[in-house]
Amino acid sequence: MYCTLADLQHQVRQEVLERVASDENGQLQLDVIEYGISQAASEIDSYCCRYKLPLKNVPAVLQKYCVDMALFHIFSRQGFNFSEESEDYVIYIRYKMAIEYLTKVAKGVVELPGVNSGGSDSSTGGTSNLRIASNKRLFSREQMKGY
Numbered sequence: 001m002y003c004t005l006a007d008l009q010h011q012v013r014q015e016v017l018e019r020v021a022s023d024e025n026g027q028l029q030l031d032v033i034e035y036g037i038s039q040a041a042s043e044i045d046s047y048c049c050r051y052k053l054p055l056k057n058v059p060a061v062l063q064k065y066c067v068d069m070a071l072f073h074i075f076s077r078q079g080f081n082f083s084e085e086s087e088d089y090v091i092y093i094r095y096k097m098a099i100e101y102l103t104k105v106a107k108g109v110v111e112l113p114g115v116n117s118g119g120s121d122s123s124t125g126g127t128s129n130l131r132i133a134s135n136k137r138l139f140s141r142e143q144m145k146g147y
Contacts, residue, residue: 002066040069047102
């Protein structure tokens with residue numbers, strides 16, 4: 001898990017979280033919050049697949065982006081107010097920034113701090129021993145001329 005409910009509560013005010021993730025009695029719906037966190041974690045894993053998952057040590061940057069992404073998924077349940085003054089807009093922008101960062105991680109432009117992407121700790125790091133062999137070509141354009 002990349003973040004927790006407590007991490008979300010540090011990011012947004014309690015009344016904002018209650019507005020987007022509470023039932024008709026005003027109680028926080030923990031299942032909604034857990035769903036948002038799991039969606040964010042799944043997304044992060046899809047971008048970080050060149051690392052051995054699950055990560056043993058979660059970098060602080062991933063925790064921050066997981067919070068941003070989880071909030072986006074929770075907020076998206078009610079629809080967004082895209083005016084630049086709204087808190088919703090900030091959540092959307094932070095989500096976009098998280099995706100931009102994770103895209104760089106996936107492309108290898110950015111390395112996750114404190115996470116080894118090479119050697120035996122990685123699922124794809126280092127050089128591969130994969131070799132492809134095939135039979136000699138049977139037909140060519142020259143051989144097929146006139147057919």
